[in-house]
Amino acid sequence: MPKILDLQTAEDSRDIVHRTVQALVEGQVVGVPTETTYTLAAMALSSKGVEQLRMLANREHEAAGANGSAERKSHWIELSVRSRDAACDFVGTASSTLRRLTRRCWPGPLTAAVQCPEPFSALSQLPVGVHDQVVEEDGFVNFRVVDHSVLDQIHRYLSGPLVLASFEPDEGTEIATIAARMVDKYGDELPLLLDDGPTRYGGVTTVVRVSGNRWELLREGVIERAAMNQFVKPVIAVVCTGNTCRSPMAETLLREQLNKRTGCDDAVRVISAGVAASSGAGASPQAVAVMGSRGLDLTGHSSRPLDESVVNVADLILTMTRGHRAAILAAWPDMHERVFTLRRDGGDISDPVGMAVEVYEACADQINEELGKWLDSLGEDFFPTEITSQE
Numbered sequence: 001m002p003k004i005l006d007l008q009t010a011e012d013s014r015d016i017v018h019r020t021v022q023a024l025v026e027g028q029v030v031g032v033p034t035e036t037t038y039t040l041a042a043m044a045l046s047s048k049g050v051e052q053l054r055m056l057a058n059r060e061h062e063a064a065g066a067n068g069s070a071e072r073k074s075h076w077i078e079l080s081v082r083s084r085d086a087a088c089d090f091v092g093t094a095s096s097t098l099r100r101l102t103r104r105c106w107p108g109p110l111t112a113a114v115q116c117p118e119p120f121s122a123l124s125q126l127p128v129g130v131h132d133q134v135v136e137e138d139g140f141v142n143f144r145v146v147d148h149s150v151l152d153q154i155h156r157y158l159s160g161p162l163v164l165a166s167f168e169p170d171e172g173t174e175i176a177t178i179a180a181r182m183v184d185k186y187g188d189e190l191p192l193l194l195d196d197g198p199t200r201y202g203g204v205t206t207v208v209r210v211s212g213n214r215w216e217l218l219r220e221g222v223i224e225r226a227a228m229n230q231f232v233k234p235v236i237a238v239v240c241t242g243n244t245c246r247s248p249m250a251e252t253l254l255r256e257q258l259n260k261r262t263g264c265d266d267a268v269r270v271i272s273a274g275v276a277a278s279s280g281a282g283a284s285p286q287a288v289a290v291m292g293s294r295g296l297d298l299t300g301h302s303s304r305p306l307d308e309s310v311v312n313v314a315d316l317i318l319t320m321t322r323g324h325r326a327a328i329l330a331a332w333p334d335m336h337e338r339v340f341t342l343r344r345d346g347g348d349i350s351d352p353v354g355m356a357v358e359v360y361e362a363c364a365d366q367i368n369e370e371l372g373k374w375l376d377s378l379g380e381d382f383f384p385t386e387i388t389s390q391e
Contacts, residue, residue, distance in 0.1 A: 001188060002031065004179065007150060007196040016194065017150065021157040023192050029053045031182040031193035032154075035147045035200045036109045036222060038176040040165040040190075043158060044079065044134070047127045050163050054133055056189060057165040076207060076219075078111055078142040079134050080162040082155035087143050089122040097232055097384045098210045100315055104231045107147035109201055109222045111166065113140045113209040125160070134163060140209060150194060166205060168219075177202045209387075213380055216387035232384045235269045237314040238342070239324050243274030243303035245353050246320045246363060248283040250342065252296045253368045257375060267383065271314075273306040275327045284353065286360040294364075314338065315382075318374065321348040342370045344377075 005016045023030055024041070027048035032041045040056055042049030057075045081087045084102050088094065091114055094102070098114060113136075116123050123131060123141065135141055144164065146152075155162070169175045176182050179195035206221035206228065215232055217225060238254065240247035251272035258268050281303040282288075291298040304310075311317070311332050317339045319325040328339050342349055349366060352359045 002183065002186070002190040002193040004183075004193045004195050007033075007194055013150060013153065017153045017157070020150075020154055020192065020194060024049065024154070024158065024162070027052070028191050029056060031179070031186070031190050032151060033148060033179070033194060033196040033199060034151065034164075036203055036205050037166070037199055038179055038182050038193075039167070041080070042163045043160065044126055044130055044163045045160040047129045050127075050130045050133055053163060053165055056186060057167075075168060076111060076142050076166040077134055078144045078164040078166055080144050080146055080151070080155075080164050082152065082161075083107075083145060086161070087145065090116050090141065090143065092117045092121060095210065095212050096234070096315065096382045097213050097215055100234065100384075101208065101210065101215075101231055102145075104313070105223065106145040107152075108145070109147070109203075109205045111142050111144050111205045111207040111219075113142045113207060113218065115139045115211065116141055130163065142207070144205065147200075148196075150196065169204065175204060213383060214385045214387050229386075232386075233267070233269055234315050234382055234384070235271065235313045237306075237310050237317045238270070238272045238320075239275060239306055239317060239328070240272075240320040240349075241274050241276050241324070241351065242281070242353075243272055243277035243305075244281055244301075245284050245287050245360070246349055246351065246367065247272035247274060248298055248301045248303075249287050249291060249360075249364050250318070250320075250367045250371065251301075252291050252298055253364065254371050256294075256296060257368070257371055261375060262383070269313075271304075271310060273304050273310050275306050275324050277303045277305045279304055284360075286352070286355070286357050289357055290360045290364050293361075311335065316340070316374075316378075318342040318371075320351070322346065323348075342367065342374070344370065344373050 007013055007016060010016055020030055024043040027046045029049055029052045030041050031038055040053050042053040084106050101112060118124060177199045179193055182190060182193055201222040203222040206223035207219040209216045209218055217228060238247045238250040251270050254270050259265055283298045283301040288298045319341050322341055325339055325341055329335060352363045
């Protein structure tokens with residue numbers, strides 16, 4: 001029987017964390033909970049620990065072969081890092097698709113398989129034997145940022161990542177969503193096991209392979225395919241002051257341009273907002289008229305203020321003026337790489353509020369021209385392409 005440390009009854013989890021870290025540093029394999037399943041964990045800087053983890057994981061593979069399913073992948077070797085920023089040390093400059101997925105899904109039940117730019121990747125700092133275990137034959141590495149408080153605490157005390165073995169559910173065999181399943185599988189071969197009760201999701205991670213703007217769903221887990229399609233979709237937000245004149249026209253015009261370029265109504269999610277907007281106001285009559293003259297419908301527009309719900313999902317925020325951009329960056333300083341003025345020369349799109357329809361027409365023409373320049377500049381990397389099993 002492994003030594004079981006109960007996180008739910010412990011008055012202070014720090015002692016459990018310290019004992020776990022000590023075991024990992026000594027090269028032991030530990031059973032740990034994640035938000036999806038219980039799994040095997042070893043310190044990535046310990047060749048001894050990772051070799052023992054490999055042996056235990058391969059034993060599961062041999063058991064699967066005995067049940068007539070040897071061709072089926074039985075487990076995923078994953079590199080668990082503390083945060084998205086930590087993953088950058090391995091991945092380097094990520095594609096738009098990978099940045100989008102990790103920003104929306106990490107920490108969480110997503111395993112991202114990506115290639116790393118060796119020898120510049122932090123992979124080069126791992127022991128040779130460990131490196132060979134985490135890098136697959138085609139050069140991809142499975143990364144994960146686990147959303148579980150005890151794993152986060154453990155990472156704080158380690159100088160490197162963890163190696164996890166995530167197992168595929170076998171037909172007729174339950175996945176390890178409770179600690180007792182780990183005891184059944186490994187018994188005395190697992191010296192230490194952390195018990196935190198049933199896992200939050202009770203299912204496996206979703207595994208996605210990303211190469212540039214191309215992505216492939218390798219395993220559908222607790223994040224279903226429909227949700228993945230939304231997570232990979234680019235989001236562009238256009239922002240003005242009150243979200244009744246300029247940004248509603250920009251939203252409508254951008255949708256029209258994207259539809260013509262991609263041939264798809266929903267390849268990109270487009271939203272508009274205002275830095276000083278109220279909720280629920282309609283577009284100005286002049287804006288509705290100008291869009292109507294172009295065959296575009298703005299009658300159903302409802303204004304919204306710029307808030308976290310917009311900022312957190314937007315891949316690109318285009319503002320009508322430099323003042324709007326400055327206001328956004330004052331509130332969200334880490335958004336420098338995602339917030340720009342619509343005018344690519346850094347100038348302003350003047351507010352036509354209260355002006356004649358002709359002024360709105362000129363404003364719409366200017367907005368439309370600048371939007372075209374932005375779409376020309378984005379390139380293929382911005383637009384994700386799913387790889388299907390037939391390709």
